[in-house]
Amino acid sequence: MKNEIFKNFIIVGLIILAVLSIIFGSYLPLIKSQLYIDALSSVSQVKTVEEFQANFDKSFKYYSPVGDEEITKFLLNNIIQIVSQQNQSEAVDRKLTTYIEPYIFKNDVRHLLGGTQLYEILLTKYKHQEDIQKVESYIEAAYAIGPKLPPVLYNLLDIYRFTGQTQKAKQIGETILQYWPDDKNVENIVKGLPQ
Numbered sequence: 001m002k003n004e005i006f007k008n009f010i011i012v013g014l015i016i017l018a019v020l021s022i023i024f025g026s027y028l029p030l031i032k033s034q035l036y037i038d039a040l041s042s043v044s045q046v047k048t049v050e051e052f053q054a055n056f057d058k059s060f061k062y063y064s065p066v067g068d069e070e071i072t073k074f075l076l077n078n079i080i081q082i083v084s085q086q087n088q089s090e091a092v093d094r095k096l097t098t099y100i101e102p103y104i105f106k107n108d109v110r111h112l113l114g115g116t117q118l119y120e121i122l123l124t125k126y127k128h129q130e131d132i133q134k135v136e137s138y139i140e141a142a143y144a145i146g147p148k149l150p151p152v153l154y155n156l157l158d159i160y161r162f163t164g165q166t167q168k169a170k171q172i173g174e175t176i177l178q179y180w181p182d183d184k185n186v187e188n189i190v191k192g193l194p195q
Helices: 002-041 049-061 068-084 090-103 109-126 129-145 150-162 166-179 184-192
Strands: none
Touching: 002 049, 002 068, 049 068, 049 090, 068 090, 068 109, 090 109, 109 129, 109 150, 129 150, 150 166, 150 184, 166 184
16 A cells, blocks of 8 residues: 555655656747747837847846747847948947846857857957956856867957957967968968067
8 A cells, every 4th residue: 555655655656757747848938939939020020129128028027947049149140231231320239238238048059159249340440448358258258168268269369369469369379370281371470569
């Protein structure tokens, strides 16, 4: 009798665990992704940045243990494309950047590289000093996570050269050459840096 009760208890527990796994592992992420797809489909009807934000807030604010990283990555890429267009005001570009920035995962190299790229575009378009600082903070955070990744190293080299930090640029250039000694372009950059 005790064995039968214990066995039934285990079976009920496993059924509950299976149902919770389906809900949290499949159903909630499915709903979250559907909300994101719906937001993307209706983006052509959006007229203001506030409407854009409200549109995507539905997917960001919907609870799911899975999906935030992917939604952020895809929307960040979309915002990079929007901001890179020349027919937009600085205010719109800044609002879009301010909207996506809190969602950028600070422990994900792809997100950090996206943040770097976004601020590089703003820097190129508007030439604000604070954009240089943002570019540096994003790429240095990516470097702390992935110090051997080519996109991180090459971006870091470009940024240090752009900001006149020749010693740091030389150090990163030499690091790149340790991994890819045949990169003549980087070799020439390192040789051309002032001592």
